[in-house]
Amino acid sequence: MKREKTACSCKNVNYGMILDAVKGGADTVEKIQAATGCGTGCGKCRDFITTMIRDILMFPEDYEE
Template sequence: MDMEKTVCYCMNVTNGMIKAAIDAGAKTLEDVQEATGAGTVCGSCIENIRHLVDEFTVGQEK
């Protein structure tokens, strides 16, 4: 996965920034939104963020 790929263009948030937020303790879409701002402007990236949260939290205690 390209960690430099932009997921949220409104807030300029990348895959890597979402992973970093999850590594720092974010466990839900809402946690990631609070930590990064991703998905809080137009909302068109919400499903992509939700998918990344699921992918990056696999194996982590929820």
Template sequence: MYVCVCKGVTDHQIRQQVSDGARTWREVREATGCATQCGKCACFAKSLTREAVHEARLEANMDLAYAV
């Protein structure tokens, strides 16, 4: 789904940035250009970023638990 129509950024692209190591909204915004034009998508994009980071941290914790 498109999150930022102005820059053509999708939810998949935001999640991919987090998967690739981004851990802050600033990092995602700089990498994708999301919310840098009109800004109407910023609240949703920030929320999506937080959710993706939370999921990435949970996944990393699970990986650590299974490694022990």
């Protein structure tokens, strides 16, 4: 995973910021929104956030650095 890849262009949030938030306990879209602002602009990335949270929680070894 490229940490610097943009996940939310409205709020300038990258994959790494979402990963860090999930590792810090943000396990819902609402918690990611509160932690990063991701998904609070146009909302196009909300489905992606849901998928990314699920993948990080199900396959944490794939997201180890």
